Amino acid sequence: AQSVTQPDIHITVSEGASLELRCNYSYGATPYLFWYVQSPGQGLQLLLKYFSGDTLVQGIKGFEAEFKRSQSSFNLRKPSVHWSDAAEYFCAVDDFGNEKLTFGTGTRLTIIP
Amino acid sequence: NAGVTQTPKFQVLKTGQSMTLQCAQDMNHNSMYWYRQDPGMGLRLIYYSASEGTTDKGEVPNGYNVSRLNKREFSLRLESAAPSQTSVYFCASSLGRGGYTFGSGTRLTVV
Numbered sequence: 001a002q003s004v005t006q007p008d009i010h011i012t013v014s015e016g017a018s019l020e021l022r023c024n025y026s027y028g029a030t031p032y033l034f035w036y037v038q039s040p041g042q043g044l045q046l047l048l049k050y051f052s053g054d055t056l057v058q059g060i061k062g063f064e065a066e067f068k069r070s071q072s073s074f075n076l077r078k079p080s081v082h083w084s085d086a087a088e089y090f091c092a093v094d095d096f097g098n099e100k101l102t103f104g105t106g107t108r109l110t111i112i113p
Numbered sequence: 114n115a116g117v118t119q120t121p122k123f124q125v126l127k128t129g130q131s132m133t134l135q136c137a138q139d140m141n142h143n144s145m146y147w148y149r150q151d152p153g154m155g156l157r158l159i160y161y162s163a164s165e166g167t168t169d170k171g172e173v174p175n176g177y178n179v180s181r182l183n184k185r186e187f188s189l190r191l192e193s194a195a196p197s198q199t200s201v202y203f204c205a206s207s208l209g210r211g212g213y214t215f216g217s218g219t220r221l222t223v224v
Contacts, residue, residue: 009153032210043117043203043215044156051210090155099144099163099207100171103155 002027004093006104013081014112021076021107023091032094033074034101035065039087047089050074061085086111115139119204119216126194126223134189134219136204142214144207145187146171147179149200150218156203162187194223 003026013019025031032051036044048059055067065076074091091104117138126132138145143164148156158171160179168179176198178190187206191198201220205213 004155036213041217043217044205044213045215046212049210049212094210099209100146100158100161101156101213102158103148105153105155 002031002093002102004091004102004104006089006091006107008107009105010108010110012110012112015083016080019076019078019081019085019109021089021091021109023074023076023104024072025074025091025093026072027093030069033065033067034092034094035059035063035074035076036090036092036103037061037087038090038106044090047076081109081111083111083113085109117204117206117214117216119202119219121219122217123220124222126191126221128195128223130194131190131192132194133191134202134204134221135186136188136216137186138204138206138214139185140206140208140214141184142206142208143184144209145181146205146207146213147177147187147189148203148205149173150203151200159189159202194221196223199223 005024034049035047038044088106088108090106092101120135146161147159157173162168162181165184180188201218204216207213
C-alpha cells in the first residue's frame with residue numbers, strides 16, 4: 001500500500017521568511033499528489049495538486065510544490081510567509097487514481113513576528 | 114453555496130450509545146467520504162461511496178456503518194460508541210481527481 005510521510009511535525013518560521021514543507025511518498029507509479037491546509041477548527045482546503053506534466057505546480061495563496069520522481073518527494077514552498085499561513089498542512093496521495101486519498105500525518109506551521 | 118454540511122458540530126456520547134453523523138453536499142458530486150482525524154495520525158478513511166447506492170470500507174471501518182441515502186447525503190453511524198471513537202470526523206465529497214471539498218467537521222467525545 002502506498003504511504004505518505006511528512007517528517008516534520010511542527011515548524012516555526014518568522015513572518016516574511018521562506019517556507020518549505022517536506023512530503024515523501026511510497027508508491028510504484030507516478031501518483032496523484034495533493035497539498036491541503038487546515039486552519040484551526042476548520043475542514044481541509046485544497047492548496048494544489050499534481051497529476052502529470054510540469055513538475056512545478058502553482059496553487060492558491062502563493063504556494064507552489066515541486067514533484068521530484070527521483071526523490072519520491074512533493075515539497076511545498078512559499079517565498080514569504082504571512083501570519084495568516086499559520087495552520088496545519090497535509091500532503092496526500094491518490095490511491096491508483098481511484099479518488100481515495102491517503103494523508104500524511106500533517107505539519108503544524110507556526111509563524112512568529 | 115453551502116458545499117458540504119455536517120451535523121452536529123459537537124457531540125458527547127456515553128459508552129454504548131449510538132448516534133448518526135449526517136453529511137450533505139449540494140455540488141452534485143458523485144463520490145463521498147468519511148474520515149476521522151486523530152492527533153499525530155492525520156486523516157484516516159473510514160468509508161467511502163463512489164456513487165449513489167455503493168459503499169466500500171476504508172482503512173478503519175470497524176465499529177462504523179454508512180448509508181448513501183441519495184446522491185446528496187452520506188451518513189455515518191456508530192452503533193455502540195467506544196472511547197476509542199473519540200475523534201474529529203470529516204465528511205468530504207469529490208467530483209473526481211482528488212478535488213475534495215471538506216465539511217467543517219464533527220467533534221465527538223465518548224465518555
